Amino acid sequence: MTDHLARLNPAQRAAATAAAPVLVLAGAGSGKTETLIRRVAGLILGGEAPDRLLCITFTAKAAGEMRGRLLALLGPERTPRWVGTFHAVMARLLIEDGGGVPGLPRGFAILGQGDARELLMQAGGLRDAKAAGLLQEAVSLLKNGLVADPRRLPRSGAVARFEPEVLAQAAALLPAYQTALAGRQALDFDDLIARPVLAMQADPALAAHWSSRWAEILVDEYQDTNHAQHALVRLLAGQPGRVFAVGDDLQAIYGWRGADVGHIRRFRKDYKAAPAPLKLETNYRSTPTILRAANAVAAEDPEALPKLLRPADPAAPPGAAIVIREVPTPEDDGRAALAWVQALRRRLPELPWRECAVLVRAGFVAEPILAALRQASVPVRLVTDREPEPPKEVLATVAWLRLAMSRGDGGRWDPAADDAFRRACAFPARGIGGALFGRLREHAAAGGLALAQAVATLPATPKERQGLEAVLGVAGEIAAGVARRRLGPADALRLAAEASEIAERLAPGGRPGQAWAAMLQAAAEAGSVAAYCDGAALGAMPGEAEATDAVQVMTLHRAKGLEFDHVLLAGLEEGVWPHWQAEQQGAIAEERRLFYVGVTRARHTLQLGWVRQRRDWAGKPSRFLAEIPKALLQGAAAPRPSRAGTAPARPVTPPSQAETDRLVAEFAARQAARAARAAR
Numbered sequence: 001m002t003d004h005l006a007r008l009n010p011a012q013r014a015a016a017t018a019a020a021p022v023l024v025l026a027g028a029g030s031g032k033t034e035t036l037i038r039r040v041a042g043l044i045l046g047g048e049a050p051d052r053l054l055c056i057t058f059t060a061k062a063a064g065e066m067r068g069r070l071l072a073l074l075g076p077e078r079t080p081r082w083v084g085t086f087h088a089v090m091a092r093l094l095i096e097d098g099g100g101v102p103g104l105p106r107g108f109a110i111l112g113q114g115d116a117r118e119l120l121m122q123a124g125g126l127r128d129a130k131a132a133g134l135l136q137e138a139v140s141l142l143k144n145g146l147v148a149d150p151r152r153l154p155r156s157g158a159v160a161r162f163e164p165e166v167l168a169q170a171a172a173l174l175p176a177y178q179t180a181l182a183g184r185q186a187l188d189f190d191d192l193i194a195r196p197v198l199a200m201q202a203d204p205a206l207a208a209h210w211s212s213r214w215a216e217i218l219v220d221e222y223q224d225t226n227h228a229q230h231a232l233v234r235l236l237a238g239q240p241g242r243v244f245a246v247g248d249d250l251q252a253i254y255g256w257r258g259a260d261v262g263h264i265r266r267f268r269k270d271y272k273a274a275p276a277p278l279k280l281e282t283n284y285r286s287t288p289t290i291l292r293a294a295n296a297v298a299a300e301d302p303e304a305l306p307k308l309l310r311p312a313d314p315a316a317p318p319g320a321a322i323v324i325r326e327v328p329t330p331e332d333d334g335r336a337a338l339a340w341v342q343a344l345r346r347r348l349p350e351l352p353w354r355e356c357a358v359l360v361r362a363g364f365v366a367e368p369i370l371a372a373l374r375q376a377s378v379p380v381r382l383v384t385d386r387e388p389e390p391p392k393e394v395l396a397t398v399a400w401l402r403l404a405m406s407r408g409d410g411g412r413w414d415p416a417a418d419d420a421f422r423r424a425c426a427f428p429a430r431g432i433g434g435a436l437f438g439r440l441r442e443h444a445a446a447g448g449l450a451l452a453q454a455v456a457t458l459p460a461t462p463k464e465r466q467g468l469e470a471v472l473g474v475a476g477e478i479a480a481g482v483a484r485r486r487l488g489p490a491d492a493l494r495l496a497a498e499a500s501e502i503a504e505r506l507a508p509g510g511r512p513g514q515a516w517a518a519m520l521q522a523a524a525e526a527g528s529v530a531a532y533c534d535g536a537a538l539g540a541m542p543g544e545a546e547a548t549d550a551v552q553v554m555t556l557h558r559a560k561g562l563e564f565d566h567v568l569l570a571g572l573e574e575g576v577w578p579h580w581q582a583e584q585q586g587a588i589a590e591e592r593r594l595f596y597v598g599v600t601r602a603r604h605t606l607q608l609g610w611v612r613q614r615r616d617w618a619g620k621p622s623r624f625l626a627e628i629p630k631a632l633l634q635g636a637a638a639p640r641p642s643r644a645g646t647a648p649a650r651p652v653t654p655p656s657q658a659e660t661d662r663l664v665a666e667f668a669a670r671q672a673a674r675a676a677r678a679a680r
């Protein structure tokens with residue numbers, strides 16, 4: 001057996017080596033991501049060209065981690081380049097090989113959410129930013145549904161979130177918005193997927209061309225693909241389907257954005273040659289107590305496909321009981337969270353801060369907790385659904401390095417770095433205006449050249465030429481310095497910062513300085529300058545201050561796929577979690593799956609907190625608390641309002657083996673009954 005598979009259990013190994021098309025449908029912490037990574041390593045060690053594998057992850061952070069793991073297994077030469085989110089890999093494909101997409105501007109810009117909203121407001125003559133935000137989401141839903149007419153939207157939990165008038169208004173606005181984007185030579189995030197899918201659907205030759213680039217498409221978190229992403233995978237995978245997908249229907253939490261868990265359930269309809277979904281039943285992440293809680297929550301899901309989480313070591317001690325903590329006010333919640341972290345650190349002095357995570361359903365729940373932690377000088381890192389982009393100083397420095405490294409041996413510039421060239425021209429500002437850049441674009445497109453390559457032959461005034469050539473000159477200096485001094489990625493970045501004269505703006509202290517420190521640390525782990533540039537091109541950049549060890553405070557949607565030693569789920573009140581709108585929209589099941597995701601992030605201990613009174617509104621404990629078997633709770637504290645404040649710290653009675661078996665059997669019976677009902 002080859003080494004890279006030695007770590008896997010037999011079911012994982014079978015999955016890692018099965019012939020595509022394959023779907024691995026398995027519970028949290030069962031090693032789906034691990035198996036996917038090992039499969040990639042196996043294919044490459046078996047002789048597959050790294051560039052022929054396309055690995056799609058759900059977040060840029062997950063992509064960064066995956067690339068790091070592959071690097072460790074394969075070394076820099078053999079680590080695949082195409083590891084990224086749907087958006088990132090498609091951005092790269094369009095930049096490198098987007099010629100076949102009608103109307104796609106060369107060197108196009110990609111608008112962030114904020115810029116895109118502004119453009120939408122301009123195009124529609126809108127004033128109210130909040131209303132525009134809602135319209136932007138509706139536009140996004142249409143694009144992800146690949147339709148212009150809301151009546152043709154594919155079924156998903158998201159449609160119910162919008163009033164029909166809002167969807168109609170979004171549809172009416174769409175043409176003007178697309179025209180405005182074209183005017184800016186820009187794509188928004190959703191276009192990165194919708195445009196290529198529509199182009200492939202209209203042009204089978206393009207589909208065949210792109211699809212032939214990859215030997216296999218590997219997709220993590222397949223349960224959360226939306227209509228456009230699903231169509232994209234199908235087009236690229238071809239038939240019978242060069243696709244390896246892993247996912248867990250119980251962790252489908254993006255229905256509100258148009259994801260359809262049906263894609264995972266209907267995998268064999270899409271790929272007729274696929275065997276029945278492969279299962280992994282052993283959980284390597286959590287204590288038996290946490291797994292039993294997760295199984296009990298899962299059993300309440302009316303639609304989930306039957307599956308059970310079992311501890312890898314059946315003889316493992318059950319682990320700490322789960323604590324439900326009830327406090328009177330949000331301020332008390334902050335104090336309690338602080339006490340939780342401090343107690344953990346007292347008990348385990350070696351515990352890194354980052355192994356403690358506070359996960360919340362909504363940002364406002366995190367605020368008093370952040371305040372209390374910060375006041376006590378506990379380092380915290382807040383990760384919200386809208387991950388902030390690194391500051392422009394840092395992005396530009398990375399772009400300078402990418403541009404510098406994009407010149408081939410023959411002296412030709414690579415069009416894959418067109419976006420880096422655009423950014424380098426824009427920062428630090430050198431007066432290279434939009435009109436000049438537009439001419440350069442046209443000139444490059446006419447000659448089929450990289451933007452940087454087209455500078456030499458562009459008809460331009462001496463001053464214009466000077467500006468553009470200065471950029472290329474600096475890039476040349478950086479490239480020469482990297483080569484001569486054989487710099488590693490972090491030093492190469494430092495050189496790029498100095499040569500481009502951005503360095504002075506990256507002084508420690510400010511926001512750019514912090515992000516810069518994180519960027520250097522991430523670069524140091526990249527192995528080689530080329531590997532680093534590849535990752536950066538796919539947007540796998542660390543967020544702010546990721547390099548520092550800190551308690552992680554994040555929304556559930558961000559915590560997907562991650563794991564922590566100790567987890568506190570906060571704000572478990574009716575109306576907050578489940579969210580009050582979920583009831584109206586029939587989305588309670590998705591709220592429960594969020595709870596399941598939260599519970600299954602924890603390795604060792606789990607606390608569940610709820611607040612009796614937020615502002616003038618008296619809370620009730622979340623219904624999900626009652627779904628955790630009492631035997632698993634510390635002091636068997638029932639989640640019922642009481643005067644007691646925090647739950648009593650009575651000694652834990654670990655659930656017995658007999659108790660475990662009984663619960664598991666009960667669970668299996670409930671699942672089987674449900675499956676039988678579903679089959680009728």
Ligand code: ATP
Binds near residue numbers: 027032034285562
């Ligand atoms: P999620 O559904 O939360 O994304 P997952 O199924 O992707 O979970 P992984 O993150 O791949 O699970 O694995 C969970 C943990 O178990 C990781 O720490 C991983 O390193 C470990 N693990 C996976 N397989 C094995 C194995 N065969 N032996 C030991 N540890 C393993």
Ligand code: MG
Binds near residue numbers: 033
């Ligand atoms: Mg995973």
